[in-house]
Amino acid sequence: MKKSLLAMVAALSLGLGGGAQAADTVKIGLMAPLTGSWASEGQGMKKIVELLAEQQNAKGGVLGKPIEVIVEDDGGDPRTASLAAQRLTTKGVAAVVGTYGSSVTEASQAIYDEAGIPQIANGSTAIRLTEKGYQKFFRTAPRDDEQGRMAAQTIEKLGFKKVAILHDSTSYAKGLADEANALLKKKGVEVVFFDALTPKESDYTAILTKLKGANPDVVLFTGYYPEAGLLLKQKKGMNWNVPFIGGDATNNADLVKIAGKAAEGFYFLSPPQPQDLDTPDAKAFLADYQKKYNELPPSIWAVLAGDGFRVAVAGIEGAKSADGAKSAGYLHKDLKNFPGLSGSIAFDAKGDREGEVYRLYKVDADGNFVMQKK
């Protein structure tokens, strides 16, 4: 037995090998939560990036070489992410797409930066990620402060006077809630409730009962779609007809699946969905995705990973080099009005996405997400 154990340890140390082999491909890394709580996002990211790589390769790849996508699981956890990042750096990737959670991305930023690899995050909206001066960090996701501004604006425009804000204590939702809270108070809108629910539970009636006691005109929920779906459903079960506004993490097809009819009238903010863009790229992509996987992309975040991949390819093509510094330089300076799946893309000096990205959506009686006029 002991011998077999030792054999296992030996196998372990060997198996961790498999260093960089010099093949004639351009490697693009994808760091995504394939396991753990955000596995559904991570698997969506993987599907989209693999599909796009396939299509790009059919068109001849990049720099005349086929693209090889190397996917590493970050488990939605900072420590695993730092290992995934180290692993990708040893595989000679030209750029990395990902990842979803802000603190998970943060744990990997320095590693890619020191290795000279451009990183394009897709779901990480925390403000500080682009405030550190990393020259090769980009994100296709908008920042929390922009969304906070948009949320406050929307609430004011729709004429609500008493707002309840509910988040879920994740850094994303808390950040957005704080941002919106400060702006609303400045605008003179009364915030009658501010607290956090515990994600991943099934019964939120206790919280809804308390919310109802505060008697708001509208509830701003900054957390994620599973909880949003349950809140809507259980709110309806209580016969309470207050409108809900959600942040972009509620933009997920499963929201309507969970809430059913109760989703009708729900507002949320989000970058435009591919089906609402009239660019041929977005339309073709959506059709191909449905054809290949027989479903819609799980969320806008997965689509933004697709945009990250396209931008990475554009950077390499534009710079005519797989060198990280060159392609990052191209993305900063020369990439303008790039037709992304989520609208036009350009990056500012910090690596943030330029332009106003957010739109207001409303769920109609059939459960469709309908983009509202600006």
Add this chain to the structure above:
Amino acid sequence: MPASGISPISPIHSASPLVEEFLQQLTNGLAVGGIYALIALGYTMVYGVLKLINFAHGDLFTYGAYLGLTLLTSLALTDRLGFALGVLVLVLMVMGLVAVLGAILERAAYRPLRESPRLSAVVSALGASIFLQNTLMLIYGARFQVYPDDILPTATLNVLGLYVPLMRVLIVLASVGMMVALYLFIQKTRIGAAIRAAAIDQGAARLMGIDVNRVILLVFLLGPALGGVAGLMVGLYYGQVNFTMGWVYGMKAFTAAILGGIGNIPGAMVGGLLLGVIEALGAAYVSIAWKDAIAFVVLILILIVRPTGLLGERVADKI
């Protein structure tokens, strides 16, 4: 945290808003607690007989929810048999399947470790839990699975000005009913007596002609069956199921079992309902964000005063 101002609600209700909110929160807590209690029974029964904390029990609960969904949608039971009969058949099928799963788990992961240090079985249970969870993820995918939402009656009862959805009442009644049935089974039948005997002293029970292996098997059929039904009820009522849900519910149920005194069947029921109520009232009157911490603080305080839980025997048992 800003104080949540209680504003006047329409004057139709006779009770004052404060009392009404309290009662509403109490029913909210009881509904959640009923589910905790059902799952806690599985923990406590296994513990009673084997002194093992079956950390994979929460995942059996998840399997109940997923199996229920698959059977419901593939067999269209409620369409063919009507709501009441359809759900009844569904409950029986889920109970049976999850019970078999529980028995397999016992055979594969716990029986080989019965004579080993207790904690080895705990680690085996944790491994089994990871395995079961990820198997589900690979089969169904990581996205949320959703029960069809048009099969349940949506009636809402108006009891003294409180809105209580009919389904909630049914769920509480069903869980209490199952718990009472189990209690009577353990207390009044010969098989129940065998289970109790094995829980007190396996060696002596064996000498009295009780087949302890069969008792253990039975416990691993009953506990998972109840856990599976709890999963089905959560799926039916809340509508969404996820492959990691067993981890959250399992932890709560384990807490509930300890709160009531692990190994003690009425204790699991009391502990489950109490934990649900503590959570609801903690969220309502202290802080929503600190809800789970409050529940644990209450648990620790109770354990300081009563070291073996509310209804646990106070014998200095060997550990």
Add this chain to the structure above:
Amino acid sequence: MNRLTLSVVALVVAVLPFAPLFLNTYQVDVLNSIGLYALLALSLNLILGEAGLFDMGHAAFYAMGAYTAAILNTHYQIPILWTLPLSGLAAGAFALLVARPVIHLRGDYLMIVTIGVGEIVRIALVNDVFGITGGANGIFGISRPKLFGWVIRRPEEFFYLIWGFVALTIFLFLRLKQSRFGRALNYLREDEVAAEGSGIDTDAYKLAAFGLGAAWAGMAGTLFAAKMTIISPESFSFWESVMLFMIVILGGAGSVLGVLLAAFLVIGLPELFRELAGARMLVFGLVMMVMMVVRPQGLWPAQTPRISLAALTGARKP
């Protein structure tokens, strides 16, 4: 220990210091991760393995140390490695404080209390308790450690810091195991009543084990904070405590070498299974289960000290 194992251990000890020379940065970083968890698991082993106290909330003490170090470093600019003793003290003192009223609880009841403490600490961190933990964002901008004027930055450099600390820990804990204190802990783990009857103040010994184990976890937390430069509550979840618990039991409770071996497996295997992508945790769970079933006493159980009869009778002769 037979000769084969002895030679393998000697080989590993001889080769490990040179590992960074022939491994790539990723592989070295996996070793760093293993080293950190080995430290944590060794500290838990003191509580769970030596004293037999079911602690499934060890991440709380780890978090306590990491946050103490991070706060002292970012607010008061104290060099991160100087905070080692302070974070150890903070974690140890916190452990004594929470363990004091519950130390007499029986096994599983103590287990849920430690789980509860772990969750309370995590929730407190998420909710930005006292306004100093940064909430869910955590604390970022922790400075790199400096040792004798050398800034430790690359995984290869951390390797020597972490594994140096592991080596020191192994040395100290092996000594501790053979000391009067260590033997008293083993005694009360095997039979508390008898130990008490022999004049051992069981509560005091249990508390001491708890405090020492927690303090060590706190120091491991400092190293973690120094390595990551950002810490957030999700690194100290219940799952971390569960992994540490699995490492100790899988290795063989009370066995220093077993715990080290298990740290290699529990942290290393998910990395080894990376090729399996989404299925890697499934295989990992299965392997855990199978290893436990095959080796119920742990992979490398602690040896019971044998005293030969001859020595005993010899001692009795005048």
